[in-house]
Amino acid sequence: MKAERRRITTRELAQDLGVSRATIDRALNGRGRISEETRERIARRAQELGYRPNLIARSLAMTTSARIIAIVPKQPASFFQSILEGIRDAAENYADHPFSVEIRHTSKHDLTEQREIIRRLDGTTCNGLILVPAHSRALNSEIDRLAGEGVMVICVNSDAPESRRTTFIGQDFIRAGRLAAELLGKLARGQGRVLSLGGFPDIWAHTQRTLGFVRELEEHYPEIEILHGPFCDDDPQRAYEAVRGAIDSAPPDRPIAGVYISTGAGSWGVARALRENQPRKIHFVGFDVLPENVKYLRSGTIDAVVEQEPYRQGYDAVEQLHRHFIERKTEHAEYVLTGLDVILRNSIPELPEHGTDQQF
Amino acid sequence: MKAERRRITTRELAQDLGVSRATIDRALNGRGRISEETRERIARRAQELGYRPNLIARSLAMTTSARIIAIVPKQPASFFQSILEGIRDAAENYADHPFSVEIRHTSKHDLTEQREIIRRLDGTTCNGLILVPAHSRALNSEIDRLAGEGVMVICVNSDAPESRRTTFIGQDFIRAGRLAAELLGKLARGQGRVLSLGGFPDIWAHTQRTLGFVRELEEHYPEIEILHGPFCDDDPQRAYEAVRGAIDSAPPDRPIAGVYISTGAGSWGVARALRENQPRKIHFVGFDVLPENVKYLRSGTIDAVVEQEPYRQGYDAVEQLHRHFIERKTEHAEYVLTGLDVILRNSIPELPEHGTDQQF
């Protein structure tokens, strides 16, 4: 890049020190028997001469491969497809390296099924695990067992924050909720009643977003009254009913001015209820660029969604594992924050290729 | 990744066909003398057996290196720093490949200086060029000359659309303008007068954004009246004065409800004028996450900026060149669209590390 001199090789380093290249390898990569004295001498000299291994040569020479397993739900396809593509593209990118990514599917985003797969894994069958945890706590013991066996576990999209997973890759959920509140507050001009709906009570992403949402309104839009609605899991139908109920039972002099829900699939349930409530305009900020949500964004029923870049989450997870196993980086950020994008109608270029999951 | 069988090598392919590996290489990589007949036979068989070269082995073996030159302005640092970091990080990522990226700085984003550097380049000194064109047309003949000599030219951040550059990496400017209009229209609830200010008349990014802005308002917010203001180049002071003038001369019964400007540096000039106009709230959507704009986002004077992911633009430019020279991909998208993000106060995690350029 800069006018840096050609990098030094193990051969030159070996010659300089009067030892063999095999010894260099043992010293620098901690393999097998070597006297502490020579190890240290070699390490120091390598440092002095600025030795850095040629990673592609290493990759070409290595005989054993790091085995990564990624557990990804099949449904809802419109959401997990993007994470999957990110994982696949990154894996293909590293296809020539001693590094393989195998994908295991669960039928849906379900704790029991996910736990079954993880139970059968151990430190001899894989070196790394990519996971979208279906529960914020219930997988901790399995994750911790794997971590104890030397498996590097990465949580993607949602987190198991108290487990021994190495890294979480995804949204800063608190800020995501705050962002939705900020926009909703602006659109409502800081006035009126806003209905706040929950997702799953046991999914970290959902609870944290609502926390951020409420905090932001309280701090910056004190005149907005928050109407706390029920958890709707990730179920559009329940979200639909909750919104209908709130609209119908609101006193005429204090109507609903805005709606919030902390989940992507719930968002289009909310949107359907609001569409039926035309022509009264109720502001609504949801989550995730799902095909159903895009439809309502186009028609104006959804003002905006906050997006989390699922493709990049998948891609970055593989990259992080590559950095660990191939580049042998030892430091790993606990949080890799991706995607906190406000998506409006004009943010969407065209319909995503994959179809929708259901006829809702 | 999947349970794909081990990839076939040149050695096996050669054995299968009863030729040498050198011949395989000549056939597949179009090097030197080879009879059309054997070339075709080898190509067909390679296809049948699904041969794909091991790219890291290739990189390790190659003796000549692709030379990439990137021309990046030093000022304004707060903006170009990010592009530069993207370029540097990507280049470092490929440090072991026969692929070098050299950065040449201009002092500011200036046509004359930029053209001087390009004039001294040719097909023997470099293979690829990364450029943030300082003019939408005036560099065309130099770009075309380089393209004619086999240099792959990539425009980043702004475009020279009628030149023979291979790819433009950056925003869809029309949509960026539309997005700003959509948000401003929503915030103003489709009512009132909106002042639209220009940037440089010769920078593609600026003119196209304003085009998109005007179209969106006309199509979706027909009741908004557009007040067409002057070009302010990229000068905060001129933007400041234009806004002051418009506010002062607006008739009391038809005040300014919103402001738009198509440039990032202009945005903080607008914001300063609006801050002085407190407490009347005038909506404002600008461009780019510059430190000065972040300040006004925090205080609420700027409602939002539309962001273009400069880091990624730099990174992707290097990656595209790598794909061409190392992976030898022959197809290249003419447009790689990055960053069309709406940034609100809560989108910003913390102040960027680098300082500001001037005391404005």
Place this chain on the structure above:
DNA sequence: CTGAAAGCGCTTACAG
């Protein structure tokens, strides 16, 4: 027009 052989910078049995 084609092939045999050396080499890129590492890792890894194998021998001592």
Place this chain on the structure above:
DNA sequence: CTGAAAGCGCTTACAG
């Protein structure tokens, strides 16, 4: 505890 040598899958002079 240490070294000599083969090998990863390509490219590239060199020879024919």
